[in-house]
Amino acid sequence: MGRPRDTGRDVAILDATLSLLTEFGYEQLSMEAVAGRSGAAKTTIYRRYRDKAALVAAAVEHRSHATPPESAAGDLRENLLALVAWLAQQIADQEIGLLGALFAGMRSDPRLAEEMRRILRRDEAAMTDQPLRKAIGHGEHLAPQAAELFAEVAPAVIVHRVVVAGERCDERFVEHLVDDILLPLLRGR
Amino acid sequence: MGRPRDTGRDVAILDATLSLLTEFGYEQLSMEAVAGRSGAAKTTIYRRYRDKAALVAAAVEHRSHATPPESAAGDLRENLLALVAWLAQQIADQEIGLLGALFAGMRSDPRLAEEMRRILRRDEAAMTDQPLRKAIGHGEHLAPQAAELFAEVAPAVIVHRVVVAGERCDERFVEHLVDDILLPLLRGR
Amino acid sequence: MGRPRDTGRDVAILDATLSLLTEFGYEQLSMEAVAGRSGAAKTTIYRRYRDKAALVAAAVEHRSHATPPESAAGDLRENLLALVAWLAQQIADQEIGLLGALFAGMRSDPRLAEEMRRILRRDEAAMTDQPLRKAIGHGEHLAPQAAELFAEVAPAVIVHRVVVAGERCDERFVEHLVDDILLPLLRGR
Amino acid sequence: MGRPRDTGRDVAILDATLSLLTEFGYEQLSMEAVAGRSGAAKTTIYRRYRDKAALVAAAVEHRSHATPPESAAGDLRENLLALVAWLAQQIADQEIGLLGALFAGMRSDPRLAEEMRRILRRDEAAMTDQPLRKAIGHGEHLAPQAAELFAEVAPAVIVHRVVVAGERCDERFVEHLVDDILLPLLRGR
DNA sequence: AAATAACCGAGACGGTACGTCAAGTCTTGAG
DNA sequence: CTCAAGACTTGACGTACCGTCTCGGTTATTT
Numbered sequence: 001m002g003r004p005r006d007t008g009r010d011v012a013i014l015d016a017t018l019s020l021l022t023e024f025g026y027e028q029l030s031m032e033a034v035a036g037r038s039g040a041a042k043t044t045i046y047r048r049y050r051d052k053a054a055l056v057a058a059a060v061e062h063r064s065h066a067t068p069p070e071s072a073a074g075d076l077r078e079n080l081l082a083l084v085a086w087l088a089q090q091i092a093d094q095e096i097g098l099l100g101a102l103f104a105g106m107r108s109d110p111r112l113a114e115e116m117r118r119i120l121r122r123d124e125a126a127m128t129d130q131p132l133r134k135a136i137g138h139g140e141h142l143a144p145q146a147a148e149l150f151a152e153v154a155p156a157v158i159v160h161r162v163v164v165a166g167e168r169c170d171e172r173f174v175e176h177l178v179d180d181i182l183l184p185l186l187r188g189r
Numbered sequence: 190m191g192r193p194r195d196t197g198r199d200v201a202i203l204d205a206t207l208s209l210l211t212e213f214g215y216e217q218l219s220m221e222a223v224a225g226r227s228g229a230a231k232t233t234i235y236r237r238y239r240d241k242a243a244l245v246a247a248a249v250e251h252r253s254h255a256t257p258p259e260s261a262a263g264d265l266r267e268n269l270l271a272l273v274a275w276l277a278q279q280i281a282d283q284e285i286g287l288l289g290a291l292f293a294g295m296r297s298d299p300r301l302a303e304e305m306r307r308i309l310r311r312d313e314a315a316m317t318d319q320p321l322r323k324a325i326g327h328g329e330h331l332a333p334q335a336a337e338l339f340a341e342v343a344p345a346v347i348v349h350r351v352v353v354a355g356e357r358c359d360e361r362f363v364e365h366l367v368d369d370i371l372l373p374l375l376r377g378r
Numbered sequence: 379m380g381r382p383r384d385t386g387r388d389v390a391i392l393d394a395t396l397s398l399l400t401e402f403g404y405e406q407l408s409m410e411a412v413a414g415r416s417g418a419a420k421t422t423i424y425r426r427y428r429d430k431a432a433l434v435a436a437a438v439e440h441r442s443h444a445t446p447p448e449s450a451a452g453d454l455r456e457n458l459l460a461l462v463a464w465l466a467q468q469i470a471d472q473e474i475g476l477l478g479a480l481f482a483g484m485r486s487d488p489r490l491a492e493e494m495r496r497i498l499r500r501d502e503a504a505m506t507d508q509p510l511r512k513a514i515g516h517g518e519h520l521a522p523q524a525a526e527l528f529a530e531v532a533p534a535v536i537v538h539r540v541v542v543a544g545e546r547c548d549e550r551f552v553e554h555l556v557d558d559i560l561l562p563l564l565r566g567r
Numbered sequence: 568m569g570r571p572r573d574t575g576r577d578v579a580i581l582d583a584t585l586s587l588l589t590e591f592g593y594e595q596l597s598m599e600a601v602a603g604r605s606g607a608a609k610t611t612i613y614r615r616y617r618d619k620a621a622l623v624a625a626a627v628e629h630r631s632h633a634t635p636p637e638s639a640a641g642d643l644r645e646n647l648l649a650l651v652a653w654l655a656q657q658i659a660d661q662e663i664g665l666l667g668a669l670f671a672g673m674r675s676d677p678r679l680a681e682e683m684r685r686i687l688r689r690d691e692a693a694m695t696d697q698p699l700r701k702a703i704g705h706g707e708h709l710a711p712q713a714a715e716l717f718a719e720v721a722p723a724v725i726v727h728r729v730v731v732a733g734e735r736c737d738e739r740f741v742e743h744l745v746d747d748i749l750l751p752l753l754r755g756r
Numbered sequence: 757a758a759a760t761a762a763c764c765g766a767g768a769c770g771g772t773a774c775g776t777c778a779a780g781t782c783t784t785g786a787g
Numbered sequence: 788c789t790c791a792a793g794a795c796t797t798g799a800c801g802t803a804c805c806g807t808c809t810c811g812g813t814t815a816t817t818t
Contacts, residue, residue, distance in 0.1 A: 002767030003809045009769080027216065030799060041770040046801065099352070117355045124353070145369065153370060156349035157342060163291070164313070164348070166306045180334065181342060184374060191788025192787070198790080219778060230791040235780065380762025381814045387764080405594065408804060419765045424806065477730070495733045502731070523747070531724060531748060537731070538723035541666070542691070544684045558712070559720060563751060569793030570783040576795085597773060608796045613775065 005048075012038040013045055017059035026056060053112045061119050066090060068131035079135035080178045087127055088158050088169035095120070095159065124155050143188035154182060201227040202234055206248035215245060215289035242301045249287045250308050255279060257320035268324035269367045276316055277347050277358035284309070284348065313344050332377035343371060383426075390416040391423055395437035404434060431490045439497050444468060446509035457513035458556045465505055466536050466547035473498070473537065502533050521566035532560060572615075579605040580612055584626035593623060593667040620679045628686050633657060635698035646702035647745045654694055655725050655736035662687070662726065691722050710755035721749060 016038035020029050031052055035042045049055040069086050071079040099120075128151035136142065143149065157177060161167055205227035209218050220241055224231045238244040258275050260268040291305045317340035325331060332338065346366060350356055394416035398407045409430055413420045427433040447464050449457040477498075506529035514520060521527065535555060539545055583605035587596050598619055602609045616622040636653050638646040666687075695718035703709060710716065724744060728734055 001765070001811065003769080003811095005768060006809095031801085032799065035770095039770090042801085043771080043803095044769060047768075051801075114355065117353060120353050149369065152349075153342065153346060155353075156345040159349060159353070160341075160345035163288070164306060164309050164344075166303065180338065181374065184377070185370065188373070192790075194789070220780080221778070224791095228791090230793085231780080232782090232792090233790060236789080240780075379816060380760075381764085381816085383763070384814095409806080410804065413765095417765090419767085420806080421766085421808090422764060425763080429806075492733065495731060498731050527747065530727075531720065533731075534723040534727035535720060538719075538726060542684060542687050542722075542726070544681065558716065559752065562755070563748065566751070568785065568791070570785095570795080572794065573783090598775085599773065608798095609775085610777090610797085611795065614794075618775075 009038075009040050009044055010048070013040050013048065013055070014059045014062045017055055018063055021056060021059065029056070031055075057112060057116050057119065060094075060116070063094065065123070065126065068127060068134075071135045071137075074137040076135070076137045076140050077178065077183065079137065080182060081174060083131055083135050084154060084158075084178055084182070085169075085171075085174045087154060088162075088174060090127060091155065091158050092162055092169060095123075096162065099159075099163065125151065128154060141188075142186050146186045146188075149185050150182060153185060157181065198227075198229050198233055199237065202229050202237070202244075203248045203251045205229075206244055207252055210245060210248065218245070220244075240298075242298055245287070246301060246305050246308065249283075249305070252283065254312070254315065257316065257323075260324045260326075265324070265326045265329050266367065266372065268326065269371060270363060272320055272324050273343060273347075273367055273371070274358075274360070274363045276343060277351075277363060279316060280344065280347050281351055281358060284312075285351065288348075288352065314340065317343060330377075331375050335375045335377075338374050339371060342374060346370065387416075387418050387422055388426065391418050391426065391433075392437045392440045394418075395433055396441055399434060399437065407434070409433075431487055435490060435494050435497065438472075438494070441472060443501070443504065446505065446512075449513045449515075452515040454513070454515045454518050455556065455561065457515065458560060459552060461509055461513050462532060462536075462556055462560070463547075463549070463552045465532060466540075466552060468505060469533065469536050470540055470547060473501075474540065477537070477541065503529065506532060519566075520564050524564045524566075527563050528560060531563060535559065576605075576607050576611055577615070580607050580615070580622075581626045581629045584622055585630055588623060588626065596623070598622075624679060624683050624686065627661075627683070630661065632690070632693065635694060635701075638702045638704075643702070643704045643707050644745065644750065646704065647749060648741060650698055650702050651721060651725075651745055651749070652736075652738070652741045654721060655729075655741060657694060658722065658725050659729055659736060662690075663729065666726075666730065692718065695721060708755075709753050713753040713755075716752050717749060720752060724748065 013034065016034050017029070020033055020037060024033075029052070031042060031045060034040075034055070035045060038045075045055065049058060066086075069082050071082070129147055132147050132150045136146075154177070158169060161169060161173065167173075202223065205223050206218070209222055209226060213222075218241070220231060220234060223229075223244070224234060227234075234244060238247055255275075258271045260271070287305060287309060291302060291309070318336055321336050321339050325335075343366070347358060350358060350362065356362075391412065394412050395407070398411055398415060402411075407430070409420060409423060412418075412433070413423060416423075423433065427436055444464075447460045449460070507525055510525050510528050514524075532555070536547060539547060539551065545551075580601065583601050584596070587600055587604060591600075596619070598609055598612060601607075601622070602612060605612075612622060616625055633653075636649045638649070696714055699714050699717050703713075721744070725736060728736060728740065734740075
């Protein structure tokens with residue numbers, strides 16, 4: 001019973017968290033700043049989330065998911081190029097923040113790390129598995145584990161490039177990834 | 190002029206940093222703890238490294254590099270299995286800490302982030318490029334860009350599995366990576 | 379109009395306040411604790427009392443007043459000893475909490491401080507003035523202002539001993555107060 | 568070894584505490600305000616004093632002690648009047664703040680309450696015992712315990728008047744206290 | 757009998773201050 | 788000039804209460 005929680009507060013808090021996360025990254029994100037930008041009191045935030053890590057996890061969980069591009073034409077390569085380009089954009093835009101949170105929080109709270117990994121896995125699945133099946137043209141002969149291979153390799157190479165190499169995923173890279181890595185793998189030996 | 194720096198202090202500081210980084214991760218690593226474990230005063234640390242991020246970068250830079258396994262037999266698959274297994278072990282052991290530091294520090298200090306990326310790239314190159322050439326048996330027909338492809342895909346998939354999936358790189362995974370991904374790629378279409 | 383206030387709540391709230399005041403003192407007394415112990419909601423308390431200070435004032439106002447001992451015998455000294463012993467007990471038991479509340483609240487709310495002083499004065503008068511007149515044996519020659527002097531000096535010395543010295547008012551002290559201070563004063567020069 | 572504490576900080580902190588204590592009283596005194604006014608960081612305060620109560624105790628301990636008036640003439644009554652007037656002023660000015668701190672802190676920390684009582688007793692002794700002996704003219708016949716009686720009764724009645732009655736100690740009151748209470752007591756029965 | 761109005765519990769809310777922790781800087785004394 | 792020790796400023800942490808504000812639900816009158 002009692003006064004119900006104000007769902008408007010939830011939205012404001014998570015939105016503020018996401019925007020600050022994007023602007024400053026996990027470590028530079030302060031609860032006081034979240035409170036300030038959202039207009040909520042610190043108490044209100046801590047009533048909902050045990051600590052900063054839990055807040056960030058919830059914020060990332062809450063963020064709106066972009067929908068993958070529809071595979072217009074029937075050409076497999078064209079469809080893959082579009083899908084990979086979109087995937088690279090998504091990862092560059094959103095995943096980095098969560099990865100930072102994951103690294104920062106994973107040592108101190110393994111339970112939370114697992115939660116963040118669950119979100120990451122779910123999102124990557126949504127961005128790779130079903131979209132790939134749509135992207136496959138009819139009549140193509142692909143390896144039986146094509147979808148799994150795509151889901152395993154494509155995000156891995158993209159994340160690695162963005163994070164470790166620190167380079168953008170431009171058109172040249174997308175073509176390289178599709179032509180030199182993904183298509184050979186999917187078509188099998 | 191003046192009292193020369195005690196090089197013993199350098200070693201003690203970097204060793205303490207590495208061990209604490211492994212134990213607690215970047216964020217939970219405190220300069221006070223480094224000072225305590227190394228027996229050095231905080232002043233001594235800050236005289237050498239501008240801040241925590243620089244210290245961690247130096248510590249990772251300083252860590253001893255394991256030597257890749259010698260490719261004993263002439264069988265390409267066997268050599269690849271050994272190389273990938275060793276690579277996975279290296280990444281699981283050492284790279285995670287640095288990745289955490291990279292994520293934490295990259296927003297606040299892009300210069301440092303670039304420095305860490307340089308170290309990461311150099312290490313990954315040392316762990317993939319030359320070892321792969323040794324691992325290639327004589328008389329094998331490989332794709333012309335085989336070494337680059339290996340260096341691009343193998344660490345990416347391993348890091349992704351360890352960090353995002355949070356799973357160990359056991360023997361089954363190594364075989365899967367070699368047989369289903371690397372060998373097809375290296376042998377070309 | 380509307381539902382009348384539940385007088386049972388009044389009693390529960392004030393009783394809880396008094397007991398918590400005795401246990402923890404004014405500053406450590408929290409409204410949440412009063413609500414918890416009394417079973418009343420915070421709203422119910424604040425509907426009755428503007429703030430913590432007002433609540434404490436009401437609680438002290440409401441506390442049951444002990445009746446002074448009847449002066450059985452006609453001996454002035456014996457009567458005084460009994461009266462002072464009883465007075466010391468009353469002060470030690472009840473007055474300290476109110477004094478704490480007075481100190482804490484007097485700066486922020488002079489009106490309330492005045493209210494608490496009114497209660498204190500009234501209670502001290504009830505404990506000194508009339509009881510003393512009864513305690514006076516017939517035929518004693520006392521100073522004309524004996525009652526006022528007693529009311530001024532006896533509580534002052536007792537409170538000072540309890541609060542400032544932090545010592546109990548044992549039998550030895552009561553005898554000292556009566557024999558060395560009060561009797562000489564009351565009998566005049 | 569190490570950097571010694573900055574005694575300038577000590578003085579600044581205690582001065583700020585005293586002035587804020589006088590302005591706002593114990594409860595309204597905030598550590599943040601002390602930090603702000605003194606220019607010291609909160610950490611610096613907490614390094615020296617365990618909590619607010621300890622800080623206030625130290626501040627009161629540190630305050631400068633006024634010197635009692637010299638008994639110029641040889642008239643006992645005149646000397647007493649001057650001494651009591653000065654004593655009343657001291658109590659009104661300084662003791663109230665400490666009494667508030669005593670009340671607020673005594674429940675939560677008996678050790679601290681004892682410390683504050685020690686200070687209070689020491690100060691009252693300094694304000695009553697020796698000054699009284701000086702105030703006594705030569706050749707006066709006083710009760711053997713005159714000094715002790717004065718120290719017990721005078722501060723008690725003054726404090727009681729200021730705190731409980733909430734009235735000023737004007738000239739009329741000082742005369743009343745000396746003529747009707749103190750002189751009869753000191754001269755003995 | 758229905759409508760009204762105030763009550764009550766529970767508990768969320770915006771605040772203020774608490775006492776703690778770590779980062780990075782500064783100061784002392786010794787070598 | 789270096790080093791160990793440790794005090795210093797700064798700023799965020801997560802907690803505890805304050806006094807206010809909804810809620811759903813409960814009595815009593817008043818129509």
